[in-house]
Amino acid sequence: MVLSKTASESDESIYSTFASRYVRTPLPRFKMPENAIPKEAAYQIINDELMLDGNPRLNLASFVTTWMEPECDKLIMAAINKNYVDMDEYPVTTELQNRCVNMIAHLFNAPLGESEAAIGVGTVGSSEAIMLAGLAFKRRWQNKRKAEGKPYDKPNIVTGANVQVCWEKFARYFEVELKEVKLRDGYYVMDPVKAVEMVDENTICVAAILGSTLNGEFEDVKLLNDLLKKKNRKTGWDTAIHVDAASGGFVAPFLYPELEWDFRLPLVKSINVSGHKYGLVYAGIGWVIWRSKDDLPEELIFHINYLGADQPTFTLNFSKGSSQVIAQYYQLIRLGYEGYRSVMENCRENMVVLKKGLEATGRFNIISKDNGVPLVAFSLKDNSRHDEFEVSETLRRFGWIVPAYTMPPDAQHVTVLRVVIREDFSRTLAERLVMDIVRVLQELDNLPAKVKAKISSEENEKTRKKLREITMAWRKFVTDRKMNGVC
Amino acid sequence: MPEESMPKEAAYQVINDELMLDGNPRLNLASFVTTWMEPECDKLIMAAINKNYVDMDEYPVTTELQNRCVNMIAHLFHAPIGDNETAIGVGTVGSSEAIMLAGLAFKRKWQHRQKSQGKPFDKPNIVTGANVQVCWEKFARYFEVELKEVKLREGYYVMDPEKAVEMVDENTICVAAILGSTLTGEFEDVKRLNELLTKKNEETGWDTPIHVDAASGGFIAPFLYPDLEWDFRLPLVKSINVSGHKYGLVYAGVGWVIWRNKEDLPEELVFHINYLGSDQPTFTLNFSKGSSQIIAQYYQFIRLGFKGYKNIIGNCMENARVLREGLEKTGRFDILSKEVGVPLVAFALKDSTKYTVFQIADNLRRFGWIIPAYTMAPDAQHIAVLRIVIREDFSRALAERLISHVEEVLKEMDTLAAKTAETTATVDAAQRGKPAKKSEREIQEEVTQYWKRFVDRRRTGVC
Numbered sequence: 001m002v003l004s005k006t007a008s009e010s011d012e013s014i015y016s017t018f019a020s021r022y023v024r025t026p027l028p029r030f031k032m033p034e035n036a037i038p039k040e041a042a043y044q045i046i047n048d049e050l051m052l053d054g055n056p057r058l059n060l061a062s063f064v065t066t067w068m069e070p071e072c073d074k075l076i077m078a079a080i081n082k083n084y085v086d087m088d089e090y091p092v093t094t095e096l097q098n099r100c101v102n103m104i105a106h107l108f109n110a111p112l113g114e115s116e117a118a119i120g121v122g123t124v125g126s127s128e129a130i131m132l133a134g135l136a137f138k139r140r141w142q143n144k145r146k147a148e149g150k151p152y153d154k155p156n157i158v159t160g161a162n163v164q165v166c167w168e169k170f171a172r173y174f175e176v177e178l179k180e181v182k183l184r185d186g187y188y189v190m191d192p193v194k195a196v197e198m199v200d201e202n203t204i205c206v207a208a209i210l211g212s213t214l215n216g217e218f219e220d221v222k223l224l225n226d227l228l229k230k231k232n233r234k235t236g237w238d239t240a241i242h243v244d245a246a247s248g249g250f251v252a253p254f255l256y257p258e259l260e261w262d263f264r265l266p267l268v269k270s271i272n273v274s275g276h277k278y279g280l281v282y283a284g285i286g287w288v289i290w291r292s293k294d295d296l297p298e299e300l301i302f303h304i305n306y307l308g309a310d311q312p313t314f315t316l317n318f319s320k321g322s323s324q325v326i327a328q329y330y331q332l333i334r335l336g337y338e339g340y341r342s343v344m345e346n347c348r349e350n351m352v353v354l355k356k357g358l359e360a361t362g363r364f365n366i367i368s369k370d371n372g373v374p375l376v377a378f379s380l381k382d383n384s385r386h387d388e389f390e391v392s393e394t395l396r397r398f399g400w401i402v403p404a405y406t407m408p409p410d411a412q413h414v415t416v417l418r419v420v421i422r423e424d425f426s427r428t429l430a431e432r433l434v435m436d437i438v439r440v441l442q443e444l445d446n447l448p449a450k451v452k453a454k455i456s457s458e459e460n461e462k463t464r465k466k467l468r469e470i471t472m473a474w475r476k477f478v479t480d481r482k483m484n485g486v487c
Numbered sequence: 488m489p490e491e492s493m494p495k496e497a498a499y500q501v502i503n504d505e506l507m508l509d510g511n512p513r514l515n516l517a518s519f520v521t522t523w524m525e526p527e528c529d530k531l532i533m534a535a536i537n538k539n540y541v542d543m544d545e546y547p548v549t550t551e552l553q554n555r556c557v558n559m560i561a562h563l564f565h566a567p568i569g570d571n572e573t574a575i576g577v578g579t580v581g582s583s584e585a586i587m588l589a590g591l592a593f594k595r596k597w598q599h600r601q602k603s604q605g606k607p608f609d610k611p612n613i614v615t616g617a618n619v620q621v622c623w624e625k626f627a628r629y630f631e632v633e634l635k636e637v638k639l640r641e642g643y644y645v646m647d648p649e650k651a652v653e654m655v656d657e658n659t660i661c662v663a664a665i666l667g668s669t670l671t672g673e674f675e676d677v678k679r680l681n682e683l684l685t686k687k688n689e690e691t692g693w694d695t696p697i698h699v700d701a702a703s704g705g706f707i708a709p710f711l712y713p714d715l716e717w718d719f720r721l722p723l724v725k726s727i728n729v730s731g732h733k734y735g736l737v738y739a740g741v742g743w744v745i746w747r748n749k750e751d752l753p754e755e756l757v758f759h760i761n762y763l764g765s766d767q768p769t770f771t772l773n774f775s776k777g778s779s780q781i782i783a784q785y786y787q788f789i790r791l792g793f794k795g796y797k798n799i800i801g802n803c804m805e806n807a808r809v810l811r812e813g814l815e816k817t818g819r820f821d822i823l824s825k826e827v828g829v830p831l832v833a834f835a836l837k838d839s840t841k842y843t844v845f846q847i848a849d850n851l852r853r854f855g856w857i858i859p860a861y862t863m864a865p866d867a868q869h870i871a872v873l874r875i876v877i878r879e880d881f882s883r884a885l886a887e888r889l890i891s892h893v894e895e896v897l898k899e900m901d902t903l904a905a906k907t908a909e910t911t912a913t914v915d916a917a918q919r920g921k922p923a924k925k926s927e928r929e930i931q932e933e934v935t936q937y938w939k940r941f942v943d944r945r946r947t948g949v950c
Contacts, residue, residue: 030558030571033792042790043527046552046782047534054545056537061545064775066537071499077533078503081512081522083732083739089510089517089857096502103488124580127774135629153609165758166774172756173591173772174630276539276775283539284740284777300628302621316629316772318583318622319520319732321740321780326502334498336489401545 017044054401060419060433061403063247063277063373067424072330075323076282082322085313093322096329097122100275103332105289107253108245108262108271119296120289121315122275122325126246127166128316129272129288133242134170134204136270136290139297141204144238150201158198159207160190161408162214164246167207176204182410188367189217192224196231205240205269210261211248214407214416216373218248218261225265232267240269240295247373249273250280254341255348256371269295275328278373280335280343280423285324343423347374350430351421357434363441367416374421379414386444388415394440400433510857516875516889517859519703519733519829523880528786531779532738538778541769549778552785553578556731559788561745563709564701564718564727568748575752576745577771578731578781582702583622584772585728585744589698590626590660592726592746595753597660600694606657614654615663616646617864618670620702623663632660638866644671644823648680652687661696661725666717667704670863670874672829674704674717681721688723696725696751702742703829705729710797711804712827725751731784734800734829736791736879741780799879803830806886807877813890819897823872830877835870841904844873850896856889 017023022041027049056066068076079093087094098117105118112118123129138155145152156177159167163180171178181194189212199206206228208219221243232239243261245252250273252259262271268291275285290296301314335343351374358364358378368377380388392404407414419433512522524532535549543550554573561574568574579585594611601608612633615623619636627634637650645668655662662684664675677699688695699717701708706729708715718727724747731741746752757768791799807830814820814834824833836844848860863870875889 027555028559028789029555031562032559032788032796034794035792036795037790037792039525039527039790042786043531045789046531046786049552050531050535050548050782053538053548054542056539056545059542059545062539062542064539068537069495071495073533073536075499075502075506076536077529079506080529080532080738081524082509083512083518083520086510086515086518088859089512089515092506092509096505107488124773125775128772131772169758169772169774274775282536282777283775302625316584316587316625317580318625319581319730319739321738321777324777326506330498330502332488333501334493334495336492338490339492403544 017041055399057424058399059401060425061401063274063375063420063422064283065276065280066282066422068280068282068327068331069334072327072334075326075330077323079323079326080321084320084322084325085318087313090322093325097325100325100328100332101287101289104249104273104287108249108289110263110289110291118289119291119293120287121313122328123286123288123315124284124317124320125276125286126164126244126272126274127169127286129274129286130166130242130244131170131174131316132314133270133272133288133290134174134176135300136296137205137240137242138174138176139300140295143297154202155204156200156202157204157207158195160195160209160212160219161410162189162212163207163209163244164213167244177202179203183408185411185414188212188215188407188411189219192220192227195224196227199228199231199237199239201235201237203237203239205242207242207244208261209248210243210245210252211373213247214405214418215368215377216247216375217369218252218256218259218372221261221265221268225267228267239267241265241267243268243271245271246274246286247277250278250340251344251373254337254344263291275324278344279328280331280340281324281327284321285328344374347421347423347425350374350425350427351376353427354419354421354430354434357431358437361434361438361441367414368418375418376421377416377418379416383415386447388417390444391437391440392417394443395436398436398440400436511855513880514855515857516881517857519730519831519876519878520739521732521736522738522878524736524738524783524787525790528783528790531782531786533779535779535782536777540776540778540781541774543769546778549781553781556781556784556788557743557745560705560729560743564705564745566719566745566747574745575747575749576743577769578784579742579744579771580740580773580776581732581742582620582700582728582730583625583742585730585742586622586698586700587626587630587772588770589726589728589744589746590630590632591756592752593660593696593698594630594632595756596751599753610658611660612656612658613660613663614651616651616665616668616675617866618645618668619663619665619700620669623700633658635659639864641867641870644668644863644867645673645675648676648683651680652683655684655687655693655695657691657693659693659695661698663698663700664717665704666699666701666708667829669703670861670872671824671833672703672831673825674708674712674715674828677717677721677724681723684723695723697721697723699724699727701727702730703733706734706736706796707800707829710793710800719747731780735784736787736796736799737780737783739780740777741784800830803877803879803881806830806881806883807832809883810875810877810886810890813887814893817894817897823870824874831874832877833872833874835872839871842900844871846900847893847896848873850899851892854892854896856892 017040020041022037082090101120102118105120110118141155142152156179158179161180161183179198181190195206208221208224210218270290272288275281275287276283355366355376363381364378365381366378368375388404392402395402402417402419404415404417406412538546557576558574561576566574597611598608612635614635617636617638635654637646651662664677664680666674684695726746728744731737731743732739757770759768811822811832819837820834821837822834824831844860848858851858858873858875860873862868
């Protein structure tokens with residue numbers, strides 16, 4: 001604990017925070033300050049600066065959970081000082097992780113017996129989960145090639161161009177070539193036919209997405225499975241499938257239980273899902289499940305012995321908090337199957353309300369499908385005078401954070417606005433959002449009309465056009481560099 | 488998954504109660520990771536629990552706080568940057584991620600160099616001591632780099648700089664030194680490593696750099712040993728990692744990695760996100776994660792300042808001294824940890840014939856203390872130690888109480904050992920002439936002991 005200052009200095013503890021000198025001095029940005037300051041001052045200063053951050057619950061850009069029940073908050077705070085990796089010291093927490101893995105594996109129809117332990121692990125998010133799954137595929141493929149005496153230095157992975165950035169990270173960091181199936185106007189997910197065409201003997205796996213980042217669509221994993229099986233039979237290669245169910249993994253089993261996308265398809269060897277998206281837990285938890293022991297090469301696993309019981313671990317992160325794992329278990333037993341289904345149905349309902357509201361304005365094309373992750377992706381029918389980025393910026397004034405993105409190649413001329421419906425986005429908010437969008441459109445409509453009235457001569461018309469061109473070019477340059485599909 | 492929902496109070500209670508059987512984090516003397524923070528900080532943490540750190544667009548202040556922390560830590564490590572210059576570094580989930588990023592940067596730089604010289608680049612290796620934490624082994628295995636370990640020896644439990652430099656070859660991507668060895672808390676001699684490696688680089692023309700794994704020592708050395716040269720003051724040190732959640736005094740879930748300058752981080756590894764025109768580069772393995780720990784780290788930096796950290800670490804060293812002296816007074820232990828280093832006490836039994844440190848650890852658990860017992864890494868695996876880490880919240884009162892419990896446990900085990908010896912002697916006397924026959928229970932015990940020792944020996948130093 002910090003020793004307090006000696007009594008020779010004036011008694012600062014009587015000063016209210018905003019009366020003290022601490023709010024007068026600038027906050028250090030480059031070097032650690034020399035002296036300590038009272039904890040109340042530290043708290044207040046940081047709290048106040050953070051007021052200028054966006055409101056997480058109005059952040060309609062993100063799939064990541066922004067609200068949990070107070071009871072769960074209590075559990076989270078109680079576990080904040082538990083280092084998850086100390087399995088010896090916190091056996092119950094470790095057990096809770098194992099139970100979550102089992103439950104999720106069963107949810108995905110993993111071929112396990114009733115009381116059989118599943119193969120899987122909790123991660124910090126889908127990024128880590130995907131890297132682990134990819135690593136397993138890479139190692140399996142290398143081992144197979146070595147056994148066949150063939151070269152194993154050029155592995156590749158086939159995905160759609162709509163993949164989230166973590167696949168690009170995996171490819172770059174783990175030295176695997178990324179072969180992307182390009183999108184096209186009107187078809188914004190990976191085409192299974194094209195994907196299977198791209199598979200060659202160096203392909204470590206094909207990655208399908210359940211819940212595309214850009215428009216929430218589910219890719220046709222069943223078709224992919226069928227086509228890939230045929231190709232495998234012809235070629236003798238054993239190319240497998242990984243399903244990136246980061247958002248869809250906790251939606252499909254509850255809303256579309258008949259949809260075959262998981263371990264029911266024989267070529268699917270591993271699946272990842274984000275606990276912090278529709279798993280309904282705060283940021284910081286993901287899950288990866290393997291079909292069976294054979295799909296996870298033993299050499300990648302490190303063994304820790306818990307007084308005789310073997311605890312295998314295979315994660316990139318080591319020390320981390322336990323709170324999110326406990327929170328995930330809370331949600332799974334608190335809500336149960338029926339609770340999750342109710343939440344997802346509500347999201348879907350509100351998604352439809354929002355979609356209908358937008359359609360009623362007559363100004364938007366809806367890009368997202370009805371079946372998929374509950375989100376609405378829409379673009380302006382006519383974006384010649386004002387584009388989606390302007391709508392997004394203007395909406396921000398009302399407090400809403402609604403992102404605008406361009407589609408990846410080859411559909412980069414299409415710009416969309418995307419609203420994600422999370423658990424805590426009620427119908428009231430949906431209707432309010434529609435109203436605010438209508439107001440934004442009205443504002444933007446009025447804008448050029450005002451400008452037009454001022455400038456009437458031809459000369460000014462030319463200047464205006466030029467100005468506009470320069471602005472558009474600069475904006476396009478800046479926004480083009482913007483990363484597509486933030487999680 | 489259960490079919491039906493249950494009331495939230497029930498869910499809370501059921502989980503809370505089962506978790507009562509977990510160990511108490513504050514009595515977990517195995518871990519360096521922070522287990523106590525001020526309530527004001529807890530408030531900030533809870534307020535930020537629903538902020539996804541990666542949304543830099545939406546939470547620009549939180550992103551700014553991370554950048555400030557990076558700057559502060561870089562200056563603390565004497566990175567060669569101007570007073571108002573932005574440092575190159577990033578916040579991670581822990582030192583594991585930090586080390587993987589640093590290793591990845593070294594690997595990529597080395598590959599480029601080899602490619603440009605037309606040499607093979609398929610067999611990279613990294614030189615470390617056998618005392619490294621498991622995350623280096625993970626890095627090596629997952630990123631396909633060979634791990635060349637300098638073996639320890641009895642009495643010398645860290646990496647020997649001379650042996651390390653001998654092992655360096657043209658495929659070495661870097662040499663990793665540890666500031667605050669997991670097993671004994673010792674600081675490796677980075678300065679000497681730098682000198683020897685500079686000489687070798689001159690001879691060979693290779694450009695082998697150094698990475699310093701300062702996971703625990705990074706927030707100790709600058710405050711207690713400011714004259715110790717281990718950081719960017721040494722020219723060959725290109726990157727350093729430190730755990731915010733160890734002596735950075737934040738809960739589990741934050742680490743930092745700093746690079747000397749832009750050249751040490753290959754541009755192709757960095758992904759760019761544009762925040763309405765201003766460029767925000769990111770290079771992490773994790774994407775979505777909580778913001779709480781970053782905010783907590785900034786809180787600690789401005790709340791404590793340089794003096795505050797110095798006082799806290801100073802207190803830890805004082806309490807470590809008290810504990811060490813108390814253990815030495817029992818006359819039964821050899822102290823393996825040094826006085827200069829991370830505040831921990833690692834000690835072994837002088838005489839392990841009657842009972843082992845593993846048994847002492849088991850018995851101490853009855854009193855509530857969680858103290859781990861480990862065997863050293865090769866080639867000193869015959870040595871078993873108990874290790875007690877002194878964290879911020881381990882007061883002198885607790886230190887003295889622990890010593891009295893250790894004394895009690897020793898007394899218990901002495902009595903037990905004496906009784907067993909007596910019984911054996913009596914039985915022997917009674918059975919003289921008859922063929923020695925072990926009772927079923929004795930056989931069971933022997934087998935259990937052997938098996939337990941075998942299992943325990945396989946356990947390596949937990950963080």
